[in-house]
Structures are given as structure tokens and as C-alpha cells.
Amino acid sequence: MRTTVAIIGAGPAGLLLARLLHRAGVDCVVLEARDRAYVERRQRAGMLEQGAADVLRECGAGDRLDREGLVHRGFELRFEGEAHRVDLPSLTGGRTVTLYPQTEVVKDLIALQLADGPPLLFGARVVAVEKTDGEQPLIRFVTEEPDGTDRTDGTDGTDGAEGPSGPAGPAGPERTLECEYVAGCDGSYGASRRALPPGAVRMHARTYPYSWLGILADVAPSSDELLLAGHERGFALHSMRTPALSRLYIQVPNGTSPGDWPDDRIWDELDVRLAAGGWRLQRGPVLTKSVSGLRSQVIEPMRHGRLLLAGDAAHIVPPSAAKGLNLAFGDVVTMARAFTHWHRSGSTSLIDRYSDNCLRRVWQAQAFSHEMTTLLHTPPGADAYDRAMQLTRLRRLTGPTAAAAELAENYAGAPLI
Structure with missing residues (x-):
């Protein structure tokens, strides 16, 4: 097989990139290790900044988002038994955010790709990414049959990447995919991360x-x-999945087991921590824990070289500011522009600046996520x-200050298109 851009991973980042490249006339192939049923069950956070929602609409994936997404014009910070609302439109020039589960984003993008898009191969497990320093990278992969095991981990509120894949079914013969870029x-x-040579990149990490x-x-x-x-x-x-389902979280010590917290204990603790005025x-x-x-x-x-990383392959943020999915979309929008410019002009100038352009936004989101995490958690x-x-x-963030406006700007995010 041969293509222009080989995309490894059919999460929201890989699928959106495939859609953007297809619309720009750039050939691509998507390889996904899991089967379609697993990918469409994989639960992750789903708060879309307006820029991310606009990109989905622009590429034709906005119909169900606009019907079913929950548009939020603000949020509340609660402390000392008081509620302080942050009004996003008044502080950001009209921007909002939308709650729409990542699961549904993936379903929408898969449906578009299978109906009108480049090849999408499920059960295609990449075993090696080679020659990324040369002009024609090579990907070796095997196709695997699903084994019927549900490996959904149930952690649908965080932005962290899932762990290594579990066992799959029988593998077919090894196949190769040649490309210009990966x-x-x-x-x-x-x-993709494993393909990086030792010493080729620096890793900055923090565990909270x-x-x-x-x-x-179910309430x-x-x-x-x-x-x-x-x-x-x-x-x-306090968050929500749908108008009928609530999603809630509490801070617990590292090493905590879900079994340490019976349902009544969780509800009692939420009552204490979320209390404000007469709110109930x-x-x-409890459906999952x-x-x-x-x-x-x-x-x-x-x-x-010719390997470009996006989303969780390049960065992880704590979920406190809901930036993971939005950062991934920012990466692939930037990447799609770079590949399109190269495809049409022959110039690699935007590809050469891809990392620098992305990292400015990534570090800004890291700083905001770290600020929100340390602001709200008790060490x-x-x-x-x-x-x-x-x-x-x-108090500084909830008063009529420049800090309050900066909070809203960072929360709502910058436009992507």
C-alpha cells in the first residue's frame, strides 16, 4: 500500500485530520489497532471549545453536535459555601463551550469517513514505523481479528491516554504502508511514540x-x-453526560480503589464539597465508578523527521481544564494546514514550523491546566x-479583575479556523 500521509490512530485527532486532508485533496490512510465497536465505545471527556466545535461544523460533522450538544455559556466556581458564576460570552466576546461526548464525536467522524473519505482500516496494529529520517517512511502492520473482549476502561472524564492494548485475536500476515509523512x-x-529514537526528543512530565x-x-x-x-x-x-445522566468527580488520594467508596459515601462527600446556599x-x-x-x-x-505527533502522542494535560481533546484538534488543524500547503506549493515551510507553532499553544494550555489543578485541589x-x-x-478570579477575564479566555479557548 502507498499513500501521502499515513495516520496512526482513529481517535478524534486522527479522524479529524483525515477529514481535513481529504477535503483538501491530500491522500491519506488511517490505521487503527482496535475494531470499530471498541473505538466507538471508548469513553473520554467531551467539552468542546467553540473553536473545536466550529472545526467539526466546517468539515461536515456538526449536524448531531448542533442537535444534541449542550451549549454552556458559563460555569461556577464554588468555595466557602458560595457560588461564583463566570459568564463566558461577556468576558470573551461571545464565545461558549459545548458538552458533547468524545464518543459521539468519534462516531460522527467515522460515519463521514466510511461514507465519503479515505481508507480507514480497523484492526490494523502497527508493529513498526521505519525510515522517518528518509524521504519515504514505511509502516509495518498486521491485521487482527477482535477477540470479543471489552477493554473499555470506563474512565470517561479524563484526558489521559489509555494504557497499552490488551490481547487481540489472531493476526494476519504483515503488511506495509509507504508514505511521504506519518x-x-x-x-x-x-x-508513534515508540518509533522516536532515543534522545530525539525531550520529555517534560509531572504526576500530581x-x-x-x-x-x-442515572439522575x-x-x-x-x-x-x-x-x-x-x-x-x-458536577458535570453531565446528557440531560438525563450526571457525571461527578471528587478528589481522592493516589492509590484509591473505587471499592473504598460506597455510593452513599460518594454522595455525602459531594454534598459537602459542592454545597452553596440553598442548592441541592x-x-x-450509580452506573459506573x-x-x-x-x-x-x-x-x-x-x-x-517525517513523523509528526499530535494529541496524546505529544502531550497529556490534567483534566481540570478540559483541554486534552481541544489541544488535539488544534494540533491536527495546524498539521492539516502544513500538509495542504506542502501538497499545493511544494514548500515544507509550515511543516518545518509545525512543532514550534503547536508548542506555544500546548504550553499555554499546560499552564492553565496546572493553574486550575493547583487552584482547586487540596495537596x-x-x-x-x-x-x-x-x-x-x-477570590481574585471571581472579582471584577483582569484575572477573571483571563480565566474565561483560557477556559473558552482560542479560534482554530
Whole structure:
């Protein structure tokens, strides 16, 4: 097989890149290790900045998003038993965000690609990415039959990449795909990351000293907007999956097992941490329960030869600011522009600047995600001084200050098109 751009990974980043390249007339092939059913069940966060939603509309994937997505014009910061609303449109010139599960984004993009798009091969596990320093990279892959095992990990609120793939079914003969460039969109455990030669890139990493315990509950959300609480006992988040399903999180120590927290204990703790005035949290049956760690990673540069990294293959952010999916979309929009410019003009100038252009946005999102994480979480061993400093920062962000406007700007994100 041969193509112009080989895309490894059929998550939202790889699928959006394929759509953008197809519309620009650039040949590409997408290789995805999992089967379609698994990919369409894979649960991840789904808060779209307006720029990300606009890109989906522009490439033809906006119909269901506009029908079913939950548009949010603000969110609440809660602390000391008070609620402080951040109004996004008034602070950002009209921008909003939309809650639309990543699962549904992937379904929409897969349907478009299979109906009118470049080849998408499921069950195609990449075993090697070679010759990325040359003019014609080579990808070796095998096709595998699904083994019927549901490997969904249930952690649908975080932006972290999933772990290494589990066992698959019987593998067919090895096949090869020649290309001009490789787009690595297969996460931090994928073949693209493994293809980087030792010493070719620098890894910046941070693991946070706490985790999130998340639940999906069969109860209508108790608020129309997201609620983020910075309580002395730890962070809490009230979100939603649909108008009938609530998604909620609380900060817990690293190493916590979901079994350590019976349902009633979770609801009781959420009541305490989210309390504000006369507001009441509605309880319901807990459908899923999981614990996820918080971490940050950045690969510099995001390119090695003819291999370009995007999304979780290049960076991980803690979920506190919901930037993971949006950063991935920013990467592939930048990448698509670079490949299109090269395809039409023969110039590699935008490809050569791809990493630098992306990393400016990536580090800005990392800084904001780190700020939101440390602002709202209580670190182990925190004392009264630490709490006073945290409350001072929170009050500054909820007053009529430039900091409040900066918070809204970072939360809503910048346009991508």
C-alpha cells in the first residue's frame, strides 16, 4: 500500500485530520489497532471549545453536535459555601463551550469517513514505523481479528491516554504502508511514540499527588452548567453526560480503589464539597465508578523527521481544564494546514514550523491546566496557610479583575479556523 500521509490512530485527532486532508485533496490512510465497536465505545471527556466545535461544523460533522450538544455559556466556581458564576460570552466576546461526548464525536467522524473519505482500516496494529529520517517512511502492520473482549476502561472524564492494548485475536500476515509523512495520533503508549529514537526528543512530565474518583449516575443534572468546587477537603466537579445522566468527580488520594467508596459515601462527600446556599444535589443510581490519576506530559519537539505527533502522542494535560481533546484538534488543524500547503506549493515551510507553532499553544494550555489543578485541589499535608493562599487566588478570579477575564479566555479557548 502507498499513500501521502499515513495516520496512526482513529481517535478524534486522527479522524479529524483525515477529514481535513481529504477535503483538501491530500491522500491519506488511517490505521487503527482496535475494531470499530471498541473505538466507538471508548469513553473520554467531551467539552468542546467553540473553536473545536466550529472545526467539526466546517468539515461536515456538526449536524448531531448542533442537535444534541449542550451549549454552556458559563460555569461556577464554588468555595466557602458560595457560588461564583463566570459568564463566558461577556468576558470573551461571545464565545461558549459545548458538552458533547468524545464518543459521539468519534462516531460522527467515522460515519463521514466510511461514507465519503479515505481508507480507514480497523484492526490494523502497527508493529513498526521505519525510515522517518528518509524521504519515504514505511509502516509495518498486521491485521487482527477482535477477540470479543471489552477493554473499555470506563474512565470517561479524563484526558489521559489509555494504557497499552490488551490481547487481540489472531493476526494476519504483515503488511506495509509507504508514505511521504506519518501523523502519530495513537496516544502516549502507541507505535508513534515508540518509533522516536532515543534522545530525539525531550520529555517534560509531572504526576500530581491526587486522583479523581468519578461516577456516572442515572439522575438528571442538578445544574445546567458545570460546577467546580475548591473545598478544604478536596476538589469536586458536577458535570453531565446528557440531560438525563450526571457525571461527578471528587478528589481522592493516589492509590484509591473505587471499592473504598460506597455510593452513599460518594454522595455525602459531594454534598459537602459542592454545597452553596440553598442548592441541592440530586442523587440517583450509580452506573459506573472509576479512579483516574492526574498527570502532565509534553514531548519537545513534536516532530522527528517525517513523523509528526499530535494529541496524546505529544502531550497529556490534567483534566481540570478540559483541554486534552481541544489541544488535539488544534494540533491536527495546524498539521492539516502544513500538509495542504506542502501538497499545493511544494514548500515544507509550515511543516518545518509545525512543532514550534503547536508548542506555544500546548504550553499555554499546560499552564492553565496546572493553574486550575493547583487552584482547586487540596495537596496532601496542606495547612491553614496553604488554604488561605488558595482562597486568595479564588477570590481574585471571581472579582471584577483582569484575572477573571483571563480565566474565561483560557477556559473558552482560542479560534482554530
